[in-house]
Amino acid sequence: MLDCKPFIKWVGGKRKLLPELVKRIPQDIYIYFEPFMGGSALFWHLKPKKAILIDINRELVNTYKCVQQNVEALILDLQKHPYAREYYYQIRNSDRTFEYTNWTDIQRASRFIYLNKTCFNGLYRVNSKGQYNVPFGQYKNPKIVDAENLRACSQALQDTEILADSFLSIESKITVRDFVYFDPPYIPLNETSNFTSYSSKGFDTEMQIALQKLCQRLDRRGVRFMLSNSAAPLVFDLYSEFQIELVDMPRSINSNANKRGKIKEVLITNY
Numbered sequence: 001m002l003d004c005k006p007f008i009k010w011v012g013g014k015r016k017l018l019p020e021l022v023k024r025i026p027q028d029i030y031i032y033f034e035p036f037m038g039g040s041a042l043f044w045h046l047k048p049k050k051a052i053l054i055d056i057n058r059e060l061v062n063t064y065k066c067v068q069q070n071v072e073a074l075i076l077d078l079q080k081h082p083y084a085r086e087y088y089y090q091i092r093n094s095d096r097t098f099e100y101t102n103w104t105d106i107q108r109a110s111r112f113i114y115l116n117k118t119c120f121n122g123l124y125r126v127n128s129k130g131q132y133n134v135p136f137g138q139y140k141n142p143k144i145v146d147a148e149n150l151r152a153c154s155q156a157l158q159d160t161e162i163l164a165d166s167f168l169s170i171e172s173k174i175t176v177r178d179f180v181y182f183d184p185p186y187i188p189l190n191e192t193s194n195f196t197s198y199s200s201k202g203f204d205t206e207m208q209i210a211l212q213k214l215c216q217r218l219d220r221r222g223v224r225f226m227l228s229n230s231a232a233p234l235v236f237d238l239y240s241e242f243q244i245e246l247v248d249m250p251r252s253i254n255s256n257a258n259k260r261g262k263i264k265e266v267l268i269t270n271y
Contacts, residue, residue: 001047004152007067008060008113009122010039012186014228017265018045020247021181024269026224030177035167036184037064044156051160054169057124059112061164066109068157071150077110078145088118088136095131117142168214174223182227184211186265187234205234212238215270224271231264239268 006013014021021042032048034040037055055061066074081091091111094100103111116122119134127133163169170180185203211227218225219242229235231246249265 002152002155004044004047004149004156006039006041006044007146007150007153008039008063008116011121011123012183012228013039014041014183015039016250017228017247018042020267021226021228022046024226024267026179026271028177029179030175031179033170033174033178033180034183035165035170035180036182037162038183042181042183043160044153047156049159052163052170052173053160054163054165054167056164056166058164059108060124061162062105063109063112064157064162066106067150067154068160068162070106071154073106074109074113075145075147075150077106078113081110081114081144083118083139083142083144085136088115091115092119092132092134114144117144167211171214171217174218176222178223180218180223180225182211182215182225184208184227184229186228186230187232189230189232189263208234208238215239215242215268219270225269227268229266229268231266235266235268239266243269245269 006015018041022045025046029048030050032043032046032051033054034043034051035054037043037053037060040053043051043053053064081087092115094103094111115132115134116124118137118139120137122137123134125132125134167182167184174180184207187205187208215225215227227239229239236244245267246264247267248262250262
């Protein structure tokens with residue numbers, strides 16, 4: 001199978017943490033689950049034979065499905081997009097129009113990738129109405145169409161189930177032979193690090209507690225999991241019964257370059 005990498009940028013993406021993740025992955029996995037799929041860096045690295053990818057972000061899920069099922073049409077549509085500020089805002093604001101409801105899945109997926117490659121810092125953020133609201137990004141020559149990687153990603157997704165659903169939906173699907181990697185929106189270390197607006201509903205403390213309770217239920221069933229989160233005090237309180245390891249993660253989502261660098265994160269496992 002061809003090498004591939006995430007075809008979108010994603011806040012909290014795990015490409016730089018892959019060595020730490022990979023060395024903790026069990027060898028005998030039947031089905032790999034990732035219910036906060038985002039950029040799916042670990043999935044692309046592992047390329048598991050059987051996998052279920054889940055996310056509550058329906059635009060993201062639609063894009064993955066288009067890459068899986070109709071990648072050539074997606075590549076063709078992506079080639080139509082110029083890198084220009086006025087055009088960017090026209091495409092960005094299209095989800096505020098009635099016409100957007102009639103866009104095809106390919107057109108929506110193409111828009112999603114285009115905005116991701118040309119917006120500020122590759123952020124995905126929506127307002128309370130679910131409308132994309134990230135400003136234009138300043139780049140020299142963004143690679144909007146990476147046809148080779150998109151085709152490789154399509155190949156890797158062929159035997160993967162892709163679902164638009166809550167992370168809680170895995171509970172009825174997963175078995176003791178499977179493995180789940182949770183990479184939720186992180187508990188913020190401070191107010192300025194709070195990037196959780198991936199859907200109009202956000203991901204608050206109540207959702208973090210629901211995730212922790214799900215991990216407890218999975219553990220009682222003997223289901224193996226690994227979970228990433230920030231090194232916030234609440235994380236240590238919630239997951240004190242499991243193994244918690246601190247790891248260094250490079251960060252680049254700060255507008256001040258002097259404040260970018262390594263930050264401590266945690267990896268939590270029950271095996």
